[in-house]
Amino acid sequence: MSDIPYRDVDVEGEKPGWRIMEESYLGERFSIWSWLTTTDHKRIGILYLISTTLFFFIGGAAATLIRLELFTPAGDLLTDDGYNKVFTLHGVVMVWFFLVPVIPSVLGNFLVPLMLGAKDLAFPRLNLMSWYLNIIGGAFAVWAMLAGGVDTGWTFYTPYSTAFANSHVSLTAIGVFISGFSTIATGVNMIVTVHTMRPPGMGWFRMPLFVWSIYATSLIMLLSTPVLAMVLTLLITERLLGLGIFDPNRGGDPILFQHLFWFYSHPAVYIMILPGMGVVTEVITCFSRRRVFGYAAMVYALLAIAVIGFFVWGHHMFTSGQSMYASLTFSFLSFIVAVPSAIKVFNWIATMFRGQITFEASMLYAMGFVGLFTMGGLTGLFLASVPVDLHLHDTYFVVAHFHYIMVGGMVSAFFAGLHFWWPKITGRLYPEIAAQIAALLMFFGFNLTFFPQYILGNIGMPRRYHAYPDAFQVWHVLSSAGAVILAAAYLMPLFYLVWSLIWGKRAPSNPWRASGLEWQTDSPPPKHNFLTNPKIEGSVYDYHPAQEPRREVSDD
Amino acid sequence: MTDVEAATIGRTRGGTAASSPALASHFHDLRQQHAAADLGLWIFLATEILFFGGLFAAYLVYAVLYPDGFLEAAAETEVVIGTINTALLLTSGLSAALAVKAAGNDMRRSVMLLIAVTIGLGVVFLGAKGYEYWLDFGHHLYPTSPDFPLAAPPAKLFWSLYWMMTGLHAIHILVGLGTWGVILFQAWRRSFSLTDNSRVRIAGLYWGFVDLMWLFIWPLLYLMGRAT
Amino acid sequence: MSHATQHRNDEDLLTADVRNAADRKALLPPLMPELGVFVALFALAATSVLVAFWSAFGGLAILACLAIAVVMAALVMIFFMHLRSAMAVMTLASLAGVVWLAILFGLTMADYLTRPGEIGSSIQTPRQAETEAEAAN
Ligand SMILES: [Cu+2]
Numbered sequence: 001m002s003d004i005p006y007r008d009v010d011v012e013g014e015k016p017g018w019r020i021m022e023e024s025y026l027g028e029r030f031s032i033w034s035w036l037t038t039t040d041h042k043r044i045g046i047l048y049l050i051s052t053t054l055f056f057f058i059g060g061a062a063a064t065l066i067r068l069e070l071f072t073p074a075g076d077l078l079t080d081d082g083y084n085k086v087f088t089l090h091g092v093v094m095v096w097f098f099l100v101p102v103i104p105s106v107l108g109n110f111l112v113p114l115m116l117g118a119k120d121l122a123f124p125r126l127n128l129m130s131w132y133l134n135i136i137g138g139a140f141a142v143w144a145m146l147a148g149g150v151d152t153g154w155t156f157y158t159p160y161s162t163a164f165a166n167s168h169v170s171l172t173a174i175g176v177f178i179s180g181f182s183t184i185a186t187g188v189n190m191i192v193t194v195h196t197m198r199p200p201g202m203g204w205f206r207m208p209l210f211v212w213s214i215y216a217t218s219l220i221m222l223l224s225t226p227v228l229a230m231v232l233t234l235l236i237t238e239r240l241l242g243l244g245i246f247d248p249n250r251g252g253d254p255i256l257f258q259h260l261f262w263f264y265s266h267p268a269v270y271i272m273i274l275p276g277m278g279v280v281t282e283v284i285t286c287f288s289r290r291r292v293f294g295y296a297a298m299v300y301a302l303l304a305i306a307v308i309g310f311f312v313w314g315h316h317m318f319t320s321g322q323s324m325y326a327s328l329t330f331s332f333l334s335f336i337v338a339v340p341s342a343i344k345v346f347n348w349i350a351t352m353f354r355g356q357i358t359f360e361a362s363m364l365y366a367m368g369f370v371g372l373f374t375m376g377g378l379t380g381l382f383l384a385s386v387p388v389d390l391h392l393h394d395t396y397f398v399v400a401h402f403h404y405i406m407v408g409g410m411v412s413a414f415f416a417g418l419h420f421w422w423p424k425i426t427g428r429l430y431p432e433i434a435a436q437i438a439a440l441l442m443f444f445g446f447n448l449t450f451f452p453q454y455i456l457g458n459i460g461m462p463r464r465y466h467a468y469p470d471a472f473q474v475w476h477v478l479s480s481a482g483a484v485i486l487a488a489a490y491l492m493p494l495f496y497l498v499w500s501l502i503w504g505k506r507a508p509s510n511p512w513r514a515s516g517l518e519w520q521t522d523s524p525p526p527k528h529n530f531l532t533n534p535k536i537e538g539s540v541y542d543y544h545p546a547q548e549p550r551r552e553v554s555d556d
Numbered sequence: 557m558t559d560v561e562a563a564t565i566g567r568t569r570g571g572t573a574a575s576s577p578a579l580a581s582h583f584h585d586l587r588q589q590h591a592a593a594d595l596g597l598w599i600f601l602a603t604e605i606l607f608f609g610g611l612f613a614a615y616l617v618y619a620v621l622y623p624d625g626f627l628e629a630a631a632e633t634e635v636v637i638g639t640i641n642t643a644l645l646l647t648s649g650l651s652a653a654l655a656v657k658a659a660g661n662d663m664r665r666s667v668m669l670l671i672a673v674t675i676g677l678g679v680v681f682l683g684a685k686g687y688e689y690w691l692d693f694g695h696h697l698y699p700t701s702p703d704f705p706l707a708a709p710p711a712k713l714f715w716s717l718y719w720m721m722t723g724l725h726a727i728h729i730l731v732g733l734g735t736w737g738v739i740l741f742q743a744w745r746r747s748f749s750l751t752d753n754s755r756v757r758i759a760g761l762y763w764g765f766v767d768l769m770w771l772f773i774w775p776l777l778y779l780m781g782r783a784t
Numbered sequence: 785m786s787h788a789t790q791h792r793n794d795e796d797l798l799t800a801d802v803r804n805a806a807d808r809k810a811l812l813p814p815l816m817p818e819l820g821v822f823v824a825l826f827a828l829a830a831t832s833v834l835v836a837f838w839s840a841f842g843g844l845a846i847l848a849c850l851a852i853a854v855v856m857a858a859l860v861m862i863f864f865m866h867l868r869s870a871m872a873v874m875t876l877a878s879l880a881g882v883v884w885l886a887i888l889f890g891l892t893m894a895d896y897l898t899r900p901g902e903i904g905s906s907i908q909t910p911r912q913a914e915t916e917a918e919a920a921n
Contacts, residue, residue, distance in 0.1 A: 122596065196595060223881075226603045227610045234610070248909055249709065250716075251710045253617070260614075322895050324900075598870075605881035606881055609889075616892075620897070620903065649860060650822040650864070654815070669812075757866075760866075761866075781846075
């Protein structure tokens with residue numbers, strides 16, 4: 001057990017805070033132009049943080065409208081058409097402009113080079129381009145909304161989307177297509193960085209698991225996104241040029257669209273969850289003061305999920321007319337992919353076992369992630385079994401299931417990571433108690449919003465309807481009430497994190513006494529990340545119970 | 557003194573290539589930088605394979621579902637032009653590969669000549685393609701045409717795929733030509749070091765991929781349905 | 785670590801340096817093996833055309849043509865795209881593209897080939913479906 005070099009909190013040390021700030025990536029130049037043309041991975045991470053936050057609140061506004069509409073059985077707030085457009089907007093914006101980029105491009109961008117002791121990602125200009133592509137794509141989606149909206153749902157199923165929909169399908173599809181290039185650019189950057197820029201002494205199995213998770217995510221991004229790009233191209237050309245690949249009048253098969261679409265979109269679920277797993281691993285090991293249980297198993301589980309995730313897409317198509325034999329095969333394979341996920345859950349719990357757990361906000365979020373992800377994953381098994389899926393397909397059960405994974409899982413993980421690395425990113429400590437309250441609120445608000453939806457689905461409420469029989473109302477009211485709490489829990493961090501930028505205490509370089517190279521540099525890091533070469537010693541997660549978790553400092 | 561000369565002198569005087577102006581500040585040395593650039597492009601090409609792969613999957617499904625309709629529809633493509641274009645692309649693949657080799661040996665004149673040849677062959681390819689499109693239009697071989705000559709419904713699927721495949725491939729050729737054009741101009745201006753910079757190698761890899769895709773498009777669209 | 789590479793190792797760099805100026809002004813680099821591969825590619829393309837027009841194969845000629853295309857593609861990748869001298873991870877990257885394509889093809893076809901009835905019979909144009917329904921009435 002070697003000592004992890006950390007700077008003691010109380011002895012703020014050799015360098016005064018303002019010096020660190022001035023030499024940091026934040027202090028160098030502050031003009032808007034210098035930010036918009038930056039190739040510094042840390043600044044690009046911040047740009048992504050701003051844009052994804054913006055998209056999160058656009059998607060959130062749509063969600064609010066949905067929950068308001070569903071408060072009463074009658075379709076009174078929105079027309080049926082308007083409701084279709086609102087949930088499509090919610091899905092498109094949340095999936096492609098928030099969930100997919102949020103952890104890889106915000107935290108991944110900021111942290112991967114730091115964790116590898118590198119000065120930047122391999123292709124800094126490509127990195128900046130990826131941000132611009134993302135916001136241009138987002139702008140198309142928002143433009144389509146302002147021009148009148150899209151009503152196909154985020155899945156763009158044919159033949160509705162090609163032959164019947166009269167809304168701005170092409171415009172939205174173009175936006176998603178462009179954002180796909182942004183995803184690919186990020187993926188290329190991450191993989192090449194991990195392959196070619198690891199420092200001497202950091203072998204593959206000494207990389208932090210967050211880097212591994214970004215690596216596995218990037219693999220999925222690169223191998224799945226091109227197929228989405230192609231299927232959207234086919235959709236657009238069918239609408240605009242009449243090159244009908246999916247047109248039944250020509251013998252085309254609309255189900256083929258679903259095959260190609262889910263070849264991307266099922267793995268995309270893992271694009272949206274693997275980075276969260278990486279974050280949660282880092283957080284749990286730190287606040288349990290225990291090294292990660294089964295490091296190698298964690299790595300293999302990540303890679304197994306990434307690979308097997310490509311073999312299961314047909315579980316979205318059990319009711320589509322797909323062959324029964326294919327359905328059974330896909331069902332079996334979907335059960336297989338649950339195994340590595342279960343290994344991860346087991347290892348997180350084993351990591352916490354007999355640890356010296358402290359309940360900082362990021363730890364609360366991370367523990368919430370483990371519970372909610374487990375629940376979302378287990379209900380996924382219900383949906384993966386053909387007979388049960390025939391009952392539950394296209395009901396609120398499905399909605400609840402993927403929100404447990406995406407929102408309960410990924411958004412919790414993002415907040416865990418944001419709080420964990422906030423001192424490193426900004427050089428400020430956030431107010432701990434406020435953050436703990438927000439974390440707990442989010443957990444309870446989330447469950448109140450989405451647990452009733454499992455029941456709704458099971459008793460027969462289909463998704464994508466703006467009016468429903470009175471019998472369902474009580475569950476919808478519970479769900480909408482939960483959404484209010486959830487909204488408050490999402491707004492709180494916005495306020496106290498911004499507050500901490502100005503009034504927060506200065507963060508030492510390693511407030512959590514965490515291991516990992518990113519904690520060996522100043523908070524916030526200097527422009528080129530490290531003033532002296534970081535030391536790589538001991539194993540990756542060198543936590544020791546004797547190292548007290550942290551300070552009694554920032555609790556005001 | 558140009559970059560090329562500076563880099564060369566730097567190396568021959570016993571200094572390492574680390575002092576090359578082509579080296580970006582976040583890399584340790586040129587070897588790392590070259591490895592990153594090459595790997596990045598290979599990964600990009602893997603994504604390109606899957607991008608075209610979506611189209612090939614559609615082709616596979618429909619060719620299996622409607623073998624007769626596809627054989628009949630494929631017999632209508634311009635096989636002579638398609639085959640000439642195959643020859644043109646293979647030749648340009650040779651000149652591009654040699655250009656990469658020449659760049660590795662710092663042979664500027666040779667690089668410029670070979671790139672020019674590659675561009676020339678690519679332009680002829682596009683010209684032939686344009687002529688072919690013109691003929692196709694004349695024969696009403698586009699799916700929205702009211703006078704589409706083939707009766708079987710799947711024929712329109714084939715011709716949709718034809719336009720998509722050749723069109724996307726032509727766009728890739730255009731991008732490749734643009735890249736070669738920029739590099740040719742820069743080589744002429746001596747604005748980058750041929751050996752220290754990955755530019756020519758990267759463009760060569762991309763061009764090789766464009767070649768590669770055509771090698772599959774050609775049998776699927778042109779050689780299909782000829783044995784009658 | 786994976787620095788062991790690559791297109792030009794140090795000795796190559798040195799030879800490039802001592803190569804005299806006249807040599808660097810030559811019009812063409814050494815032509816082999818690229819020229820040989822080029823000839824082979826042309827031969828394969830010609831074979832492909834012959835196979836395609838040879839009536840004995842019928843509709844299956846396309847399979848032979850595609851097999852030839854695979855060989856040609858391998859030649860292009862190994863020699864024209866210099867995979868021969870590239871790092872192993874680059875071969876791996878290109879292979880990943882091909883393997884994932886196989887997953888896409890394989891599992892998609894697993895659906896189409898196992899649908900009930902004759903291949904293709906599960907898909908009807910709306911008009912066919914209508915006529916069938918009328919006949920049934
Ligand atoms: Cu799925």
